Amino acid sequence: MVTRINVGPIHPSTHGVLRLVVDVDGDTIQSVEPHVGFLHRGVEKLVENRMYMQSPTYMEKLDYIAPLAYDEAYVAAVEAAQGAEVKERAQYIRVILLELQRVASHLLWLGTLANDIGNFFTLFMWCFRDRDLVLRLLEDVSGSRMFYVNMRIGGLKSDIPAGFEEKTLEVVSYLEKRIPEYEKFLEKNPVFLERMKKVGVLKRDAAIELGVTGPVLRGSGIGWDTRKDKPYYVYDKLHFSPQIRDEGDCFARYKVRMLEIKESLRMVRYAVKLLPGGDAIGLPIKLIMPAAKNRISKVSRETPRGEALMYLVADPQRPYRLAIRAPAFINLFALSELCKGERFADMFAILGSLDVVMADVDR
Amino acid sequence: MDYTEEEFLNAEQEMSRLTSQSMQKYGIKPNVLFGKLSDITAAISKGVVQWSRRSSLWPMQFGLACCAMELFDFGSPRIDAERGGYLLFRGTPRQSDVMIVAGWITKSMIPEIKRMYEQMLSPKYVISYGECATCGGPWWESYNIIKGIDQVMPVDVYVAGCPPKPENLFTAFLKLQNKIDGKIED
Numbered sequence: 001m002v003t004r005i006n007v008g009p010i011h012p013s014t015h016g017v018l019r020l021v022v023d024v025d026g027d028t029i030q031s032v033e034p035h036v037g038f039l040h041r042g043v044e045k046l047v048e049n050r051m052y053m054q055s056p057t058y059m060e061k062l063d064y065i066a067p068l069a070y071d072e073a074y075v076a077a078v079e080a081a082q083g084a085e086v087k088e089r090a091q092y093i094r095v096i097l098l099e100l101q102r103v104a105s106h107l108l109w110l111g112t113l114a115n116d117i118g119n120f121f122t123l124f125m126w127c128f129r130d131r132d133l134v135l136r137l138l139e140d141v142s143g144s145r146m147f148y149v150n151m152r153i154g155g156l157k158s159d160i161p162a163g164f165e166e167k168t169l170e171v172v173s174y175l176e177k178r179i180p181e182y183e184k185f186l187e188k189n190p191v192f193l194e195r196m197k198k199v200g201v202l203k204r205d206a207a208i209e210l211g212v213t214g215p216v217l218r219g220s221g222i223g224w225d226t227r228k229d230k231p232y233y234v235y236d237k238l239h240f241s242p243q244i245r246d247e248g249d250c251f252a253r254y255k256v257r258m259l260e261i262k263e264s265l266r267m268v269r270y271a272v273k274l275l276p277g278g279d280a281i282g283l284p285i286k287l288i289m290p291a292a293k294n295r296i297s298k299v300s301r302e303t304p305r306g307e308a309l310m311y312l313v314a315d316p317q318r319p320y321r322l323a324i325r326a327p328a329f330i331n332l333f334a335l336s337e338l339c340k341g342e343r344f345a346d347m348f349a350i351l352g353s354l355d356v357v358m359a360d361v362d363r
Numbered sequence: 364m365d366y367t368e369e370e371f372l373n374a375e376q377e378m379s380r381l382t383s384q385s386m387q388k389y390g391i392k393p394n395v396l397f398g399k400l401s402d403i404t405a406a407i408s409k410g411v412v413q414w415s416r417r418s419s420l421w422p423m424q425f426g427l428a429c430c431a432m433e434l435f436d437f438g439s440p441r442i443d444a445e446r447g448g449y450l451l452f453r454g455t456p457r458q459s460d461v462m463i464v465a466g467w468i469t470k471s472m473i474p475e476i477k478r479m480y481e482q483m484l485s486p487k488y489v490i491s492y493g494e495c496a497t498c499g500g501p502w503w504e505s506y507n508i509i510k511g512i513d514q515v516m517p518v519d520v521y522v523a524g525c526p527p528k529p530e531n532l533f534t535a536f537l538k539l540q541n542k543i544d545g546k547i548e549d
Contacts, residue, residue, distance in 0.1 A: 009472070038472050040505055042473075042505050057501060058501065061429055067434065108432070108435075129440045129441065132436065145433075146432065147526070223471060351434070
């Protein structure tokens with residue numbers, strides 16, 4: 001007998017508001033239907049009524065776990081439309097900030113996932129303590145804890161403050177010690193392994209068909225990473241390699257993210273070492289933009305959740321149209337495929353391992 | 364049945380009135396010592412109720428949007444909400460005293476928020492956390508957002524900022540405690 005269960009509208013780890021309608025036969029899931037739109041506020045329409053550099057603040061609220069990633073993606077799209085070059089020092093600083101943001105995002109994901117699947121509340125506390133260190137670094141640069149609005153055309157709002165490099169290296173070496181501890185804590189825990197291994201398996205072909213990106217795709221054995229395959233800024237100088245696991249289950253996605261944290265920390269360390277001198281300040285925000293050189297610009301970026309695409313049709317002063325390919329939206333709809341035949345309690349582990357942000361889904 | 368706050372506070376007086384009524388009915392003469400004792404217990408229990416209500420405000424685990432990230436930080440080791448008595452976030456409205464509205468309120472979310480507010484038990488408080496819940500914030504022009512949660516339900520404390528720091532939420536809780544004590548008027 002099939003029973004219909006309503007879950008939500010609330011996200012189990014409060015990343016937003018999601019409603020799931022689940023059909024279960026006993027404890028086995030027959031189908032899951034995500035109902036989205038509870039956070040819809042029409043970002044793409046609002047941006048059409050703003051000047052170019054008024055919009056980054058809207059872009060940051062798309063993905064509030066990694067705001068800088070979308071901020072950068074939007075500004076890069078505007079830069080591509082204007083045909084503006086980014087200063088070399090600014091490129092390095094952007095990469096440092098983006099990778100720090102990725103570490104913060106993955107730490108938050110780990111903490112909330114651990115909370116979801118079996119109340120590992122200790123790990124939640126540890127992850128948040130460590131994430132706070134990274135946020136303080138970003139706060140030093142921009143003056144805000146969460147929404148930085150730090151990118152300007154061709155550069156940054158402000159250069160990094162004095163002593164930032166030393167502080168960053170300190171945090172990086174602290175985190176490099178902590179991450180293996182978390183791995184030891186989780187990977188020797190039978191409860192964690194039972195909940196994660198061979199749960200929610202996404203096959204290679206199904207992953208391509210569903211169009212998932214980011215760690216979900218790389219957990220299924222496909223090494224697509226925009227930072228490697230369509231390199232931007234100085235990623236090709238940092239000897240970066242995408243992290244891949246073949247199993248395709250929740251544990252593989254967990255492992256990919258843990259490896260990505262390590263890889264990001266390594267890249268930050270290397271980028272700080274290579275950081276050139278010079279100027280990194282971009283154009284002031286109040287400057288009226290010259291007429292766009294390219295009418296249409298497409299920029300794809302690897303955000304912590306996957307590949308985001310900004311499609312910008314430019315007009316003088318204002319974007320004529322901005323379309324956003326949100327990675328979380330596409331990853332979320334893999335849920336119904338992944339949950340088929342799993343047990344009801346495992347749905348939250350699977351949803352957690354997809355790492356969706358509802359504001360990104362609903363836009 | 365839903366008690367208002369005033370009814371709840373008057374419960375003790377009501378009890379003593381009923382006691383004296385029944386004493387009259389059965390012809391029991393009030394003892395001097397007994398009468399004094401009941402006064403003392405009434406005074407103590409009123410104070411105790413107020414004190415325990417202000418000192419164990421349990422928030423509901425209910426995050427709408429960005430500000431929910433700062434709600435996490437509110438419970439994390441740096442701020443440590445538990446030292447103020449704002450215990451673990453509760454998973455259900457029926458166990459919680461405080462609702463922290465953290466995020467923008469879309470038209471499709473209003474009935475759900477209303478229902479959750481109605482499910483909370485009677486001495487209940489609402490904190491409007493952040494610009495979006497207070498006045499619509501950057502989305503004030505959007506077609507799907509209402510400009511402030513106070514159009515839907517009464518709010519006790521507003522917190523400004525986008526997003527406010529977790530420290531500000533701690534201050535908001537302290538203000539709410541003062542309000543329960545009667546030190547701050549509406």
